[in-house]
Amino acid sequence: MLMDLGTATASWLGHLLGKAGQWLGAPPPDRYERITEYRSNPILARMRLSGIVFGNVVLYSVDDPAVRVPRYDRQGCIGLREHEWAHVAQYQGWGALFWVKYLAAEVARPFSVSRVNRYEMQADDSCRKWV
Numbered sequence: 001m002l003m004d005l006g007t008a009t010a011s012w013l014g015h016l017l018g019k020a021g022q023w024l025g026a027p028p029p030d031r032y033e034r035i036t037e038y039r040s041n042p043i044l045a046r047m048r049l050s051g052i053v054f055g056n057v058v059l060y061s062v063d064d065p066a067v068r069v070p071r072y073d074r075q076g077c078i079g080l081r082e083h084e085w086a087h088v089a090q091y092q093g094w095g096a097l098f099w100v101k102y103l104a105a106e107v108a109r110p111f112s113v114s115r116v117n118r119y120e121m122q123a124d125d126s127c128r129k130w131v
């Protein structure tokens with residue numbers, strides 16, 4: 001399937017951040033079909049983020065993306081990679097515009113029942129749950 005222009009633009013941003021991380025000592029990326037993963041990214045570590053997605057590119061501050069992290073609602077744990085790959089799916093058809101949807105959900109967050117961004121909740125819900 002042809003990648004839409006928005007996803008390509010978002011991915012390009014991810015690759016840029018990933019390459020910058022490599023210049024700062026991070027290992028080369030790993031590829032899983034259409035997804036590219038950059039591990040041990042020092043820029044993300046500085047921003048106190050465990051993972052972030054730009055189109056088909058996933059960046060991690062951690063070395064092992066299989067690590068388990070708490071769900072946003074603190075109801076158990078999920079695999080970080082599974083969570084981030086769910087965001088890759090959320091980008092499809094929206095590309096860079098996904099950020100607009102995500103930020104709108106972030107604005108609505110304090111007024112929602114769960115107080116969690118709906119795209120984060122959706123990503124968590126799509127993961128296997130570990131207690």
Ligand SMILES: [Zn+2]
Nearest residue numbers: 083087120123
């Ligand atoms: Zn997330």
